[in-house]
Amino acid sequence: MLVLGIESSCDETAAALVNDHREILGEVVLSQLDEHRPFGGVVPEIAARSHLTHLDRLVAEAMRRAGAGFADLDAVAATGGPGLIGGVMVGVMTGKAIALASGKPFLAINHLEGHALTARLTHDIAFPYLLLLASGGHCQLLAVEGVGQYTRLGTTIDDAAGEAFDKLAKMAALGYPGGPAVEAAAAGGDPARFTLPRPLKGKPGCDFSFSGLKNAARLLIESLPQPLSAQDQADVARAFQDAVADSMADRVRRGVREMKTRWPATRHLVVAGGVAANTALRQILVRIGAETGLEFLAPPLKLCTDNAAMIAWAGIERLRLGQCDDLSFAPRPRWPLDPNARKGAKA
Ligand code: ATP
Numbered sequence: 391m392l393v394l395g396i397e398s399s400c401d402e403t404a405a406a407l408v409n410d411h412r413e414i415l416g417e418v419v420l421s422q423l424d425e426h427r428p429f430g431g432v433v434p435e436i437a438a439r440s441h442l443t444h445l446d447r448l449v450a451e452a453m454r455r456a457g458a459g460f461a462d463l464d465a466v467a468a469t470g471g472p473g474l475i476g477g478v479m480v481g482v483m484t485g486k487a488i489a490l491a492s493g494k495p496f497l498a499i500n501h502l503e504g505h506a507l508t509a510r511l512t513h514d515i516a517f518p519y520l521l522l523l524a525s526g527g528h529c530q531l532l533a534v535e536g537v538g539q540y541t542r543l544g545t546t547i548d549d550a551a552g553e554a555f556d557k558l559a560k561m562a563a564l565g566y567p568g569g570p571a572v573e574a575a576a577a578g579g580d581p582a583r584f585t586l587p588r589p590l591k592g593k594p595g596c597d598f599s600f601s602g603l604k605n606a607a608r609l610l611i612e613s614l615p616q617p618l619s620a621q622d623q624a625d626v627a628r629a630f631q632d633a634v635a636d637s638m639a640d641r642v643r644r645g646v647r648e649m650k651t652r653w654p655a656t657r658h659l660v661v662a663g664g665v666a667a668n669t670a671l672r673q674i675l676v677r678i679g680a681e682t683g684l685e686f687l688a689p690p691l692k693l694c695t696d697n698a699a700m701i702a703w704a705g706i707e708r709l710r711l712g713q714c715d716d717l718s719f720a721p722r723p724r725w726p727l728d729p730n731a732r733k734g735a736k737a
């Protein structure tokens with residue numbers, strides 16, 4: 391079984407071929423970071439145009455690397471949402487066109503399902519497992535019960551984790567994207583100099599929050615001599631990273647408890663999303679795994695951030711269950727994985 395995956399929901403244009411033996415046969419990811427950097431964040435219009443310019447060539451390159459033609463495919467899978475709608479439309483139209491022209495089934499994949507199932511591409515694990523998805527657009531704890539079966543245990547009530555790192559970096563003049571810059575600066579920071587609040591720590595539930603912390607960081611930065619010295623930048627970055635990691639650890643511990651109560655067969659704690667690159671967060675997740683008897687799994691970073699292999703793999707998982715989608719599928723800017731999740735919170 392061979393599936394072509396297409397990803398274009400944010401600022402990565404990607405195409406990949408994956409088979410049902412969990413092999414990634416051809417994989418290309420083009421990051422738009424340089425195009426968005428001057429604006430300090432992703433500009434939706436620039437993103438959509440860039441996907442349109444590059445996607446055809448990337449699909450051809452992924453096919454070439456896999457040594458496959460469209461006739462060899464069993465299906466074409468494209469991210470159908472949630473995401474920036476212009477980019478999603480480009481990917482969905484491309485996927486439909488290839489499916490239609492080659493007479494193959496089309497699958498519209500929920501981008502979050504792609505992240506949620508990646509651990510089954512990289513590791514031989516069974517359902518159910520607990521997933522922490524922490525990226526530029528999302529921060530959620532999900533019970534992954536099966537393909538298409540997800541219960542959202544918690545989500546951010548304001549900013550996503552990566553978004554918080556990006557905003558702090560902007561305020562502290564550390565550059566874009568913020569996560570890696572904050573982590574690098576924090577490495578030289580004094581953990582004892584500043585203390586920032588730990589949002590929601592000790593509170594019931596497993597939701598996340600970062601905006602109060604961001605505000606406290608802003609007030610701290612404004613209280614320091616401008617422009618910040620390199621040491622001030624490092625100390626602020628360290629205080630911020632420690633607060634994020636500590637707050638997230640509290641939420642994840644609660645998530646593990648709820649998961650084990652409701653799904654006692656749970657054996658794994660899995661992480662996905664670009665924030666999974668953060669060493670401080672990873673160390674805490676390893677510790678939580680050890681404390682709770684769950685095995686902590688982190689797919690390689692290139693599969694944690696946005697990529698097309700995870701979309702192709704989600705396509706394989708769905709195809710194996712006999713599922714496919716109609717060519718009338720309309721791209722979805724919002725598409726929560728758990729239809730019963732509380733309304734009003736971020737997808
Ligand atoms: P999505 O639509 O899935 O939310 P995205 O493109 O916004 O996608 P990713 O590509 O998964 O998200 O991850 C990018 C985010 O990860 C950025 O916000 C970035 O700052 C953050 N990030 C990357 N490296 C680190 C790090 N070392 N520490 C903290 N955050 C990081």
Ligand code: MG
Nearest residue numbers: 400401402696
């Ligand atoms: Mg991205």
Ligand code: FE
Nearest residue numbers: 501525695696
């Ligand atoms: Fe993503």
